[in-house]
Every structure is written in C-alpha cells, then in structure tokens.
Amino acid sequence: MKFTKQVIAMVGAAAMLVPLAACGGSNGSSADSSKGGKTSILVWSWDSTLPRTVKGFEKANPDITVKVTNAGTNKKEYTALNNAMSAGKGAPDVAQIEYYALPEYVIRNNVTNLADMGASGYKSFYTPGTWNSVNVNGGVYALPMDSGPMAFFYNKEVFDKAGVTQVPTTWDEFYDAAKKIRATGSYITSDSGDAGFFDSMTWQAGAKPFETSKDGKTVTINLTGNDKVKKWTDFEQKLINEDLIDTKTPGWSDDWNKGLGDGSIASLLTGAWMPYNLLSGAPQASGKWRVAQMPTWEKGGTENSENGGSSLALMKTKDSAKAKAAYKFMEYACHNKEGIKTRVDGGAFPADNNTLSSSDFLNMTSMTDAKGQPNEYFGGQKFNEELAKAAKNVIPGYKFLPFEVYARGVFSDDAGGAFTDKKITLDKGIAAWQKNMTDYAKQQGYTVKQ
Structure with missing residues (x-):
C-alpha cells in the first residue's frame, strides 16, 4: 500500500526504503545498552504511525531512548531481518512483523515468548482475529499492532x-x-x-x-x-x-x-x-x-x-535490560491507551476492543x-x-505456514497466469502453487501432509 505525507502505514505496502547498511545494531547489542544512563533500543517498522508514539513514550520513560528505522516493507524487511539474525549482528530489538509471517520467526526461535512478561493475560484486550494470530504453539510471540478485517x-x-x-x-x-x-x-x-x-x-x-x-x-x-x-x-x-x-x-x-x-x-x-x-x-x-x-x-x-495487519515482536536477545526496555515500548505502542490513540489518530486501524467500541471512533464521519x-x-x-x-465477525483458527513469506512470493509465478491466460485455470494454478510449496517444504526438512 502506498503512503502519503498525511497517512498511514499499512500492510503489504510499497514504502520508501533505507539500505540495510543504514540500520545499525545487533541481536543483543543493536545499540549500547546504556548511554548516559539510558537504555537505547532499535525498532524496525515501516508503519508511519509508530514513530509518532516515541515522544510520548520517552516522556513517560526518560531512561529509555527509541530509534525507529524503516528497513523496508514486509519481504524486504524480512530478508534483512533473516540476514541479521543469521549473522548474529545487525538485528533490531523490536521488529514489525505481519501476522502471516510471524509463525516463521517462532519456528526459527528468533522471537521471544511474551507470556512470561505479562502478555498472556491480554486475550480480552484484543480482537479474536489478532489475538489468535500472535498465539503460536501455546505462546504469545508478539503484541497486535493493527488489524485488517x-x-x-x-x-x-x-x-x-x-x-x-x-x-x-x-x-x-x-x-x-x-x-x-x-x-x-x-x-x-x-x-x-x-x-x-x-x-x-x-x-x-x-x-x-x-x-x-x-x-x-x-x-x-x-x-x-x-x-x-x-x-x-x-x-x-x-x-x-x-x-x-x-x-x-x-x-x-x-x-x-x-x-x-x-x-x-x-x-x-x-x-x-x-x-x-x-x-x-x-x-x-x-x-x-x-x-x-x-x-x-x-x-x-x-x-x-x-x-493484512501486523504485530510488534521482541527479537531474541541476551541483554535483559534491553529486552525489558523494548517490551515497555511495545506495550506503550500496542497496549497503552495513549500510545494506541496516537497511532489511530494517525490513521492506523486498531486491534484492541476498547478503541473499536469507543464512541469517538465509532462516530467518525470524516x-x-x-x-x-x-x-x-x-x-x-x-x-x-x-x-x-x-x-x-472474523472466523478464528486460520493458520499460516511457517514459510508463508516464500509461499506468497511465488503465488503469482504458479497461479498468476490464471488471471491473464484463458488456457490456465485457477484450479491448475493453485495445484502448481501447492506443488511448489510442498517441494519447498521438503527441501527445508519438513514432513508434508496433504
């Protein structure tokens, strides 16, 4: 989706990118843990409303500084994130990850289970669809950031x-x-x-x-x-x-x-x-x-x-001080009333039930x-x-593959022809896509059931 000066970061979009070389940091030391008595955290996000929350957060938490960097939208960010996690350096403390991509990072053990940090009690706070999306294998691996019913x-x-x-x-x-x-x-x-x-x-x-x-x-x-x-x-x-x-x-x-x-x-x-x-x-x-x-x-x-819709995930780190500071920011942006209001006022569609039921939100006509x-x-x-x-009205229980980023990336190669060539049907295109995903899964060491 395309952004304007006024609004808005949405999912699956094309946005202005910054080179990976410009994104400093590492998993565990993306910035100095302590700088002048402050803990510094690095956040990767393409959402234009998230940087708006930094001022309010830092005012409430003067011992923490936050840098939000655009490392590219969806697939571009994920490529950079995968490279950084594999190299053991260059990764952010917090990353915006779409719901469909989150299971991949859970399987890779790249993201922190937030259940022990207090997130396990947030079920009633978020909509069923978004809460279901951050619950993977019994853990809570991100906080819902926005939603896309x-x-x-x-x-x-x-x-x-x-x-x-x-x-x-x-x-x-x-x-x-x-x-x-x-x-x-x-x-x-x-x-x-x-x-x-x-x-x-x-x-x-x-x-x-x-x-x-x-x-x-x-x-x-x-x-x-x-x-x-x-x-x-x-x-x-x-x-x-x-x-x-x-x-x-x-x-x-x-x-x-x-x-x-x-x-x-x-x-x-x-x-x-x-x-x-x-x-x-x-x-x-x-x-x-x-x-x-x-x-x-x-x-x-x-x-x-x-x-669509995305979450904020805490990347695995050995620095407990940075992890606590990073989680505080995630909570402010995704769970705190003022943080959420700042983002919604900027155009984000909320994931929390409180905003979705508020009269100010429901009565908007302009x-x-x-x-x-x-x-x-x-x-x-x-x-x-x-x-x-x-x-x-979102149906609960839908699951994404642990290599959904790859799967979506090859969809047009396998099924795209059905939209432009009368000789190709969607049935044939989807069958080709299934074979591609199955072959890829086996190459990655998965056992595949159909």
Whole structure:
C-alpha cells in the first residue's frame, strides 16, 4: 500500500526504503545498552504511525531512548531481518512483523515468548482475529499492532448508475451486481492475482488449508483437496471467464488508483485499513464511496476474515535490560491507551476492543486529508462503525505456514497466469502453487501432509 505525507502505514505496502547498511545494531547489542544512563533500543517498522508514539513514550520513560528505522516493507524487511539474525549482528530489538509471517520467526526461535512478561493475560484486550494470530504453539510471540478485517468498499454512484441500489450481501448477489456494473463499462472490482487476497477469501469461505505441528516439523498443505477452497476458486473463475472483474490492472499501481477514482473499478474487497488509502490514492472520488460488510455464502451470514495487519515482536536477545526496555515500548505502542490513540489518530486501524467500541471512533464521519482538512470521503457515513462490526465477525483458527513469506512470493509465478491466460485455470494454478510449496517444504526438512 502506498503512503502519503498525511497517512498511514499499512500492510503489504510499497514504502520508501533505507539500505540495510543504514540500520545499525545487533541481536543483543543493536545499540549500547546504556548511554548516559539510558537504555537505547532499535525498532524496525515501516508503519508511519509508530514513530509518532516515541515522544510520548520517552516522556513517560526518560531512561529509555527509541530509534525507529524503516528497513523496508514486509519481504524486504524480512530478508534483512533473516540476514541479521543469521549473522548474529545487525538485528533490531523490536521488529514489525505481519501476522502471516510471524509463525516463521517462532519456528526459527528468533522471537521471544511474551507470556512470561505479562502478555498472556491480554486475550480480552484484543480482537479474536489478532489475538489468535500472535498465539503460536501455546505462546504469545508478539503484541497486535493493527488489524485488517475484510470489508466491502464500494462506489455508490457507480452502483446506483448500474441499478444496484441494494448492497450485495451474498456472493450470488455480488455476481448479479457484477454483470450489471460491467454493462455500464466498469468492473465491480479487480484481482490480478494476489496471495494475501486468496488466503483471505478462502479463509472467509471457511477453509483451513494449512497447519503446522507443535514441534514445527510437520506441515499440512491441502488446497486441491479442500472443498471450501474450491468454493472460492470456482466462483472467482466464473468472474474471470465472464470478464466481470478487472484482471489486468495491478493493485496499488497508478492505473489502479485512477480506476478507483474514475469509477472504472467500482468496489474493493479488502482490509479495514483502506479508508485513508482511498482518500490519498483516489481523492477525486470523495463522497462517492461507502463501506459495507463482506458478502457471504449464505443469506444472513456474518463470516469474515482478515486481510493484512501486523504485530510488534521482541527479537531474541541476551541483554535483559534491553529486552525489558523494548517490551515497555511495545506495550506503550500496542497496549497503552495513549500510545494506541496516537497511532489511530494517525490513521492506523486498531486491534484492541476498547478503541473499536469507543464512541469517538465509532462516530467518525470524516478523515483529515493531506491539507489538514476534514473530508467526508464516505458521504457522511459512520464508516468505522461498519468496520468495527467486521472485526467482530472474523472466523478464528486460520493458520499460516511457517514459510508463508516464500509461499506468497511465488503465488503469482504458479497461479498468476490464471488471471491473464484463458488456457490456465485457477484450479491448475493453485495445484502448481501447492506443488511448489510442498517441494519447498521438503527441501527445508519438513514432513508434508496433504
């Protein structure tokens, strides 16, 4: 996702990167433990709202100094992090890690179990989806930083023009709306092949295709034999075959933002972090968009999933003073009321139940634009009220692979062709992806079940 001067760090995004050489430190001594009587900690994060918490934290903790460094978003940061952990130097004390990538660092024993530091009692504080994501093999290996419950963002003006006056609440209704909208020259949505979106949609369909044993030695990869995965792929294939979705415009490209702005892409099925990105990426569509719950497979359903979201993890260190200081900062940013408010005010979508139920948050009808002006992008709708509802409906229990970063990185190689080549079906593409992941898992020493 793209950031602006005003907002906002979201998951899976393209951001300004700093070279690894600029990121000092090591696991255990990323900065001098004591400098003028202060403990210094290094944090890696691409989230633009996290640095805003440093001033308040340091004021409350004058014996700790915090340096937040952008080591690159998701895969780039993970590559740098893996290199630093392997080398035994250069790693931060705290790292932003997306929920899908966290199991990999748990299996590698790179992150600290926070249960003994007090985090085991935080279950009721966070939403079920985010809390489930940081609980791996019975431990608490990070604190939820933000969340991405799926929501249905749509351009009301385009929908009205097409005669879709009732928001689709089922996938059958979504299909009917897609045909009406296509008849006007627009597409109901876009998908050029994205592993995160695929995971979210099969998750919402009730699938649980991945599992890792508690000892971390055995993984289950079952996509081709999972009827709930097939439920989604069959539906998506129908949309592709009938040219009802835009498969040619890459997400987060300039053309994609243009499509969101001019109405040629009329809706998005994506995470609750999207509002500020719409405001910055498609400002000309202000007032036209609305937010609704995701369509479900049965009338009256509420099932939902997550798309994106990240955590703060404490990297393994032998320096107990730095570990305590680092955990204090994590708690301030992710658990303290003022720290969370600072981030939410900057545009982050919260992971905690208190914020999601607060009247100030739920009653918001406008966002602050790049000029500092209030903007009712969603036509005066209380958009957070809808997004908070979406967060409550996330299906628990979905698991990610302990090499999910690799898996997502090769998705387009194996399944991407199904979005551009009529000769390739999603079934074939997903089968190729499963084989790739299975072969990789075996190469890495895992036993694989299907």
